[in-house]
Amino acid sequence: MYFSNRSKFLLKIISTVVFAFLYIPLLVILVNSFNTSKTFAWPPAGFTTSWWGKAIENDGVRAALLTSVKAGLGAMSISLLLGSMVAFAVARYQFFGREAISLLVVLPIALPGIITGIALNSAFRTTLEPLGIPFGLLTVIIGHATFCIVVVYNNVLARLKRVGKNLEEASADLGAGNWQTFRYVTFPSIRSALAAGALLAFALSFDEIVVTTFTSGAGIQTLPQWIFDNLFRPNQAPIINVVAAMLIALFALPVWLSQRLSEGAGSGRI
Amino acid sequence: MLEKASAISIRALTKTFGKVRAVDQIDLDIAAGEFFAMLGPSGSGKTTMLRLIAGFEIPDHGVITIGGRDVSNTAPFERNVNTVFQDYALFPHMTVLQNVQYGLMVKGIAKKERSERSEKALSRVRLEGYESRKPSQLSGGQRQRVALARAIINEPEVLLLDEPLGALDLKLRHEMQVELKELQRTLGITFIFVTHDQEEALSMADRIALFNHGKIEQIGSAAEVYEFPSSEFVASFVGTSNLLTSSESEQLLGKQGIFSIRPEKIHLTKSGDRTFTAQVISSLYLGSTTRIGVELPGGTRLFLLQPNDGSSQSLVSIGEFIQIFWDSSHEFHIQR
Numbered sequence: 116m117y118f119s120n121r122s123k124f125l126l127k128i129i130s131t132v133v134f135a136f137l138y139i140p141l142l143v144i145l146v147n148s149f150n151t152s153k154t155f156a157w158p159p160a161g162f163t164t165s166w167w168g169k170a171i172e173n174d175g176v177r178a179a180l181l182t183s184v185k186a187g188l189g190a191m192s193i194s195l196l197l198g199s200m201v202a203f204a205v206a207r208y209q210f211f212g213r214e215a216i217s218l219l220v221v222l223p224i225a226l227p228g229i230i231t232g233i234a235l236n237s238a239f240r241t242t243l244e245p246l247g248i249p250f251g252l253l254t255v256i257i258g259h260a261t262f263c264i265v266v267v268y269n270n271v272l273a274r275l276k277r278v279g280k281n282l283e284e285a286s287a288d289l290g291a292g293n294w295q296t297f298r299y300v301t302f303p304s305i306r307s308a309l310a311a312g313a314l315l316a317f318a319l320s321f322d323e324i325v326v327t328t329f330t331s332g333a334g335i336q337t338l339p340q341w342i343f344d345n346l347f348r349p350n351q352a353p354i355i356n357v358v359a360a361m362l363i364a365l366f367a368l369p370v371w372l373s374q375r376l377s378e379g380a381g382s383g384r385i
Numbered sequence: 386m387l388e389k390a391s392a393i394s395i396r397a398l399t400k401t402f403g404k405v406r407a408v409d410q411i412d413l414d415i416a417a418g419e420f421f422a423m424l425g426p427s428g429s430g431k432t433t434m435l436r437l438i439a440g441f442e443i444p445d446h447g448v449i450t451i452g453g454r455d456v457s458n459t460a461p462f463e464r465n466v467n468t469v470f471q472d473y474a475l476f477p478h479m480t481v482l483q484n485v486q487y488g489l490m491v492k493g494i495a496k497k498e499r500s501e502r503s504e505k506a507l508s509r510v511r512l513e514g515y516e517s518r519k520p521s522q523l524s525g526g527q528r529q530r531v532a533l534a535r536a537i538i539n540e541p542e543v544l545l546l547d548e549p550l551g552a553l554d555l556k557l558r559h560e561m562q563v564e565l566k567e568l569q570r571t572l573g574i575t576f577i578f579v580t581h582d583q584e585e586a587l588s589m590a591d592r593i594a595l596f597n598h599g600k601i602e603q604i605g606s607a608a609e610v611y612e613f614p615s616s617e618f619v620a621s622f623v624g625t626s627n628l629l630t631s632s633e634s635e636q637l638l639g640k641q642g643i644f645s646i647r648p649e650k651i652h653l654t655k656s657g658d659r660t661f662t663a664q665v666i667s668s669l670y671l672g673s674t675t676r677i678g679v680e681l682p683g684g685t686r687l688f689l690l691q692p693n694d695g696s697s698q699s700l701v702s703i704g705e706f707i708q709i710f711w712d713s714s715h716e717f718h719i720q721r
Contacts, residue, residue, distance in 0.1 A: 281470060281472060281474040282474055282476060282477075284439075284441055284461070284468075284470075284474065285468070285470060285474035285475075285476070286476075286487070286491075287440075287441075287460065287461040287462045288439060288440075288441075288461045288462070288466075288467055288468045289462075289467065289487050289488035289491065289535065289536075289539065290462045290488050290491050290492050290539065291462055291487070291491040292462055292491070295491045299476075299487070299490075299491070300476060303478045304477075304478065
């Protein structure tokens with residue numbers, strides 16, 4: 116496509132504005148986490164690291180962060196196992212209901228969180244609670260896994276389809292049994308897709324709040340829940356800023372990494 | 386000819402995909418040490434046949450015996466057969482050496498023996514010095530050689546080759562034809578290769594099986610299938626052929642049935658016991674030969690190949706009436 120100089124200039128302006136809208140609020144949070152003013156007066160009154168110290172020492176934050184990490188790791192593990200298994204079944208075998216399964220796996224992420232939340236809540240209430248399993252970390256993990264599976268599934272399925280059956284056939288032809296073929300040929304070719312899926316699943320679980328609300332019960336609180344609870348308490352506002360700033364820094368890295376992993380495997384290989 | 390043991394023996398083999406009978410009640414015996422070609426158009430069942438022998442497909446009915454052992458329902462890794470894939474299927478994350486040693490590695494063969502055998506296999510395909518390259522750093526011809534080395538290092542009873550030269554350019558293809566033939570001769574392994582290229586089959590194979598609609602139309606040496614095609618399909622698929630319908634045969638030759646005459650058997654100079662006057666309707670210069678289309682008085686059209694040997698006979702102009710000759714012994718009767 117060809118653009119005139121004028122439209123090039125216009126496109127530059129539009130892109131700048133869009134990116135400014137996306138990133139200036141995040142930048143403001145970062146700046147405010149060092150702002151001495153409790154009410155975030157602008158321009159910042161002075162520079163301080165005391166909010167960071169307070170946030171790190173805050174028991175509520177630490178407990179919530181730990182819960183979120185546990186939930187994220189749990190949901191990620193379940194998703195890795197089940198998501199890649201479904202992807203294998205769909206990519207490599209012909210069976211009745213294959214298309215339906217593909218849709219059923221993808222659906223939970225498209226459904227509004229509130230629907231999933233209500234459904235899981237009543238399901239857990241009628242099945243798990245009578246068995247003596249209360250609402251808590253486990254139910255949150257199961258709840259998150261329902262929609263985290265899909266990101267692992269999609270990543271692995273796309274990779275399996277692109278890599279094709281050829282290499283696996285070649286491996287079997289050369290005398291490798293099923294496990295050897297998986298270990299030496301299949302796993303190396305889907306490794307980066309698994310890693311990308313795992314990172315995305317963790318990120319998805321980590322910032323979830325709607326389904327979490329319906330599945331967590333009274334005992335536990337994830338980090339997003341803690342932030343939401345403390346958002347309107349004036350004393351806590353600076354600490355929330357710090358938590359938000361930490362998370363921005365924490366998440367930029369894995370997202371960038373997962374992007375590299377899903378691309379990198381594509382180029383430079385045959 | 387010495388009677389050799391069968392490397393592969395196939396009985397009543399059938400494989401269907403949905404409603405399509407890809408392989409339909411095929412019986413076939415391939416002798417040990419034979420260079421065997423399966424030739425046919427796409428969709429004729431030749432590739433399915435290869436996949437059945439390799440074990441990637443399980444037959445609906447029928448028996449495949451390799452080296453006297455019934456392998457019809459065994460997995461690929463339980464068969465002493467190796468395949469050179471059309472796209473080579475080299476493992477992209479492994480080096481050339483790791484690719485070549487793969488078969489030995491998964492069978493748990495000691496490192497020392499592995500490196501001895503891989504050295505030998507790589508030198509056979511003239512790829513010494515490429516051990517540490519990745520497949521993506523090789524040319525098409527080199528990848529093909531790695532695929533060959535990876536297969537022959539396992540010393541299989543039978544080597545299967547799926548369109549082995551399809552992805553190479555013409556010059557390389559001719560080189561590899563010679564090399565494959567030489568490799569087969571020195572290794573003494575049975576080679577079975579699938580191709581849709583009749584020239585490849587004619588030039589390399591000891592015997593050729595012609596596949597059409599999941600059945601074998603004819604099996605024979607290159608000369609046999611070329612000179613004595615058993616059906617209209619074979620006559621038209623292997624080389625080019627002039628086919629005379631039964632009414633044309635009756636009118637021109639005074640014989641009953643369908644007859645085939647190869648274009649190179651029709652001459653402008655040498656006499657034969659058949660002589661006709663024909664009008665030139667087309668002339669295609671092909672380098673070493675000229676392909677001339679003529680029409681006989683009754684409306685029958687024939688092609689003939691005239692060598693460009695410098696004689697004035699090769700210069701004909703369209704519309705001109707010429708004399709054509711052939712010998713009646715080159716009229717080949719084709720069964721319906």
